[in-house]
Amino acid sequence: MTKNLNTTLSTLLNTFELINNTLKNHAEPVLSGYTITEMHCIECIGKIENPNVTKISQSLNMTRGGISKMLKKLIGKGTVITYTRDENKKEVYYTLTDLGQAVFHAHEKIHQEWNSKDMEFFKQFEEKEIKFALNFIQKYSEHLKKAIADLKKE
């Protein structure tokens, strides 16, 4: 029983990995021209307040160097532009251009489509069941995060 549980969880993990890889390599079909990471970056800039390289890198779990390079490309594509604030002459902030906004919303739309596909799937369960699953997954997620944090300490 417990063995089955681990197998199942590992199946799910593999599925997620497959999804990540698929999205990473095939890019968003609707929004060709942007990689999945660039999309995440655009999403980040659209949602975070005064986003800079450091904040974005933390949010996407990437290095500052990696973000720095990506943003350079996005500037080249005309998706984002930089701005500064008088309070700080060192930090560089980013904001979406009109094109960036368009990409952002197109991405949101894709998200919603995925969500509605998921909703279709969830219909087979009762409200109470979904509530339980929600709680279970949330807790398991926290458990994993703790385990990973412990791993990093070692």
Place this chain on the structure above:
Amino acid sequence: MTKNLNTTLSTLLNTFELINNTLKNHAEPVLSGYTITEMHCIECIGKIENPNVTKISQSLNMTRGGISKMLKKLIGKGTVITYTRDENKKEVYYTLTDLGQAVFHAHEKIHQEWNSKDMEFFKQFEEKEIKFALNFIQKYSEHLKKAIADLKKE
């Protein structure tokens, strides 16, 4: 409610991504010298019958080219060796050396440690609940795989 569900699932997905990245970059702490992908490859060779580049690449969702290069490295490290069979002069098969076997078992051990950590976590739930979660996650995993397959077709 449904909104919460999607948020929760996306949290889980992010956690898995975090785990993958963490493992990929920090490698297995116990088995330094091998990346997580190399470990998967070793695991694969230890479990599959007559493993060759093609089979391994399918199992790890990677390209043949990538596997080919990785195996070259593993040969260099003395972890695996090749063999052929009279039936087929084209295919090249791989097997673990004694060192490879040692790495394989060390990895298995790490797996078990993770599992026992998980078991500790699962104790808070009842048998019936776990059974339901098992079924839910399994079904959701299948649902996602289908969605990804559809995406690839487009």
Place this chain on the structure above:
DNA sequence: AAGATTTTGTTGACAAGTAAACAAAAGCGG
């Protein structure tokens, strides 16, 4: 058996991201 097609493994050019070193600016303690 011979020719055409597919499968298999390898390679080179490329893309994405890391780690580490660095300069400039900001923050802090006396």
Place this chain on the structure above:
DNA sequence: CCGCTTTTGTTTACTTGTCAACAAAATCTT
């Protein structure tokens, strides 16, 4: 205010893995 430390962003060298082209072997068709 001045020196020391930290933060921030960039760049360089490197690693990992993809894609696409290729040769050799295997398989299929007739």
